[in-house]
Amino acid sequence: xxxxxxxxxxxxxxxxxxxxxxxxxxxxxxxxxxxxxxxxxxxxxxxxxxxxxxxxxxxxxxxxxxxxxxxxxxxxxxxxxxxxxxxxxxxxxxxxxxxxxxxxxxxxxxxxxxxxxxxxxxxxxxxxxxxxxxxxxxxxxxxxxxxxxxxxxxxxxxxxxxxxxxxxxxxxxxxxxxxxxxxxxxxxxxxxxxxxxxxxxxxxx
Numbered sequence: 001x002x003x004x005x006x007x008x009x010x011x012x013x014x015x016x017x018x019x020x021x022x023x024x025x026x027x028x029x030x031x032x033x034x035x036x037x038x039x040x041x042x043x044x045x046x047x048x049x050x051x052x053x054x055x056x057x058x059x060x061x062x063x064x065x066x067x068x069x070x071x072x073x074x075x076x077x078x079x080x081x082x083x084x085x086x087x088x089x090x091x092x093x094x095x096x097x098x099x100x101x102x103x104x105x106x107x108x109x110x111x112x113x114x115x116x117x118x119x120x121x122x123x124x125x126x127x128x129x130x131x132x133x134x135x136x137x138x139x140x141x142x143x144x145x146x147x148x149x150x151x152x153x154x155x156x157x158x159x160x161x162x163x164x165x166x167x168x169x170x171x172x173x174x175x176x177x178x179x180x181x182x183x184x185x186x187x188x189x190x191x192x193x194x195x196x197x198x199x200x201x202x203x204x205x
Contacts, residue, residue, distance in 0.1 A: 070096060070196075074170060093172045095127060095164060099197040103161075106193045106200065107132050114156040118142045118203070120183070125163045128198075136161065142203060154205065160187060162199040169196045 073094050107128075111117070118139045119125050129136045139160065145153040160183070164170050167180045180199045184191055188201035 093164065093170065096197055099195045100127065100131075102195055103193055103198040103200065104128060104131055107134075110192070111157075111159065115159060116142070116156055117159045117161055117200075120160065120162055120166055123163055123165050125161050125198075128161070128163075158203040158205070159192065160201050160203050164197040167194075167197070167199040 073096065076094075107117070117129075117134060117136045118141065119136045120139055125136055142158055142160075162180060162183065165173055166175050167173065180194070183199075184201055187203055189204050191199070191201045193200040
């Protein structure tokens with residue numbers, strides 16, 4: 001879709017300057033200008049038809065679409081992690097907006113303001129914390145508070161969140177497929193929420 005838009009825009013700019021040049025050099029030759037305009041319009045119409053066909057029916061080669069599907073994201077992600085990956089792929093993972101909205105809605109509806117959310121290692125889930133207006137804490141703080149400040153620790157529930165680098169179906173994850181399950185067995189009372197990108201469990205008290 002981007003390629004088609006660029007071609008269409010570039011052709012329009014070229015046409016504008018050529019038409020301007022012709023009109024300046026041939027002020028009295030309206031037939032030439034009209035002929036040039038008619039041919040230019042026909043060529044642009046062909047580009048426009050190709051563009052619209054690509055949008056509504058898609059193309060397996062050029063992948064014309066208004067929106068990227070989950071399959072597109074997975075396929076592009078896999079190509080980034082193989083030798084001689086495809087040129088022009090996104091330099092960063094593309095997180096699924098719907099899956100982000102699901103975990104955000106769950107946190108806002110089911111967790112109180114006093115509850116604490118912890119993250120694993122340096123995977124801070126920054127794309128979630130600022131939207132739900134919460135500070136996410138490193139998991140080491142959970143262990144520290146449980147050991148050295150047990151009374152303060154027991155005043156709220158504690159949760160662990162994993163993002164798509166640690167959990168889910170996308171090819172950029174760094175962990176084994178059973179990582180989330182092993183975390184649950186080791187640290188959690190129960191799983192609160194899970195989808196293809198995020199995992200949220202309540203830590204043991």
